[in-house]
Amino acid sequence: MYRFAPSLLSANFARLGEEVENVVASGADWVHFDVMDNHYVPNLTVGPLVCKAIRPLTKAPIDVHLMVKPVDRIISGFIEAGADFISFHPEASEHIDRSLALIRDGGAKAGLALNPATPLYVLDHVMDRLDFILLMSVNPGFGGQAFIPSTLDKLAATRARLDAWSRKSGRHLLLEVDGGVKVDNIAEIARAGADTFVAGSAVFEAGLDSDPHRYDSVIARLRAELATVGA
Ligand code: DX5
Numbered sequence: 466m467y468r469f470a471p472s473l474l475s476a477n478f479a480r481l482g483e484e485v486e487n488v489v490a491s492g493a494d495w496v497h498f499d500v501m502d503n504h505y506v507p508n509l510t511v512g513p514l515v516c517k518a519i520r521p522l523t524k525a526p527i528d529v530h531l532m533v534k535p536v537d538r539i540i541s542g543f544i545e546a547g548a549d550f551i552s553f554h555p556e557a558s559e560h561i562d563r564s565l566a567l568i569r570d571g572g573a574k575a576g577l578a579l580n581p582a583t584p585l586y587v588l589d590h591v592m593d594r595l596d597f598i599l600l601m602s603v604n605p606g607f608g609g610q611a612f613i614p615s616t617l618d619k620l621a622a623t624r625a626r627l628d629a630w631s632r633k634s635g636r637h638l639l640l641e642v643d644g645g646v647k648v649d650n651i652a653e654i655a656r657a658g659a660d661t662f663v664a665g666s667a668v669f670e671a672g673l674d675s676d677p678h679r680y681d682s683v684i685a686r687l688r689a690e691l692a693t694v695g696a
Pocket residue numbers: 472474475497499530603604605606607608609610643644645646663664665666667
């Protein structure tokens with residue numbers, strides 16, 4: 466019922482393929498792939514070429530989080546690279562409905578990523594275009610930032626919307642949270658309504674003593690916290 470999506474942003478990029486294999490072997494459900502363009506956000510990461518290179522290494526879904534502006538051209542690049550989930554920020558698209566359609570038409574699941582200050586009403590007219598919602602609990606651009614507490618209320622409000630939408634449409638959207646998720650706050654984040662959790666620094670800075678590139682222990686601790694929440 467809960468999904469775990471470690472963010473490669475905090476992985477060792479010099480051995481990225483190995484990190485992908487190790488984090489999935491350590492218990493990750495998805496691989497979260499942060500794409501930054503030094504324009505929409507003040508940092509620069511990786512693009513479709515790198516997604517394509519890691520695609521054959523795992524069967525786990527690749528969850529591409531686009532922090533780029535504009536978004537449309539790069540969407541097709543990521544579809545060709547084998548992305549399973551693609552989200553973008555509404556502020557980065559001139560035509561949100563069209564960008565969402567491009568993702569689904571390419572066969573991937575479509576999501577909107579909302580910054581801490583982005584209001585929920587951006588969802589109003591696109592619910593039927595969405596497969597998931599990603600709530601940012603930090604300002605996008607960097608790993609290792611502190612969880613913004615007001616995200617808890619926003620998660621609860623989003624959960625209420627999604628439940629109402631489920632009753633109306635029969636469709637179930639995933640609610641993903643991204644930023645500052647740690648062992649000591651994941652349970653309360655789940656209680657507020659999230660079902661899919663991105664964690665970057667919490668995972669990749671917690672390798673095993675016996676093997677710093679295995680993350681079994683921290684992923685087990687995160688899951689144990691979730692187990693206390695119940696269904
Ligand atoms: C931030 C990224 C996040 C980031 C999370 O812009 O979208 O996915 O990697 O990192 P942590 O878990 O360290 O906050």
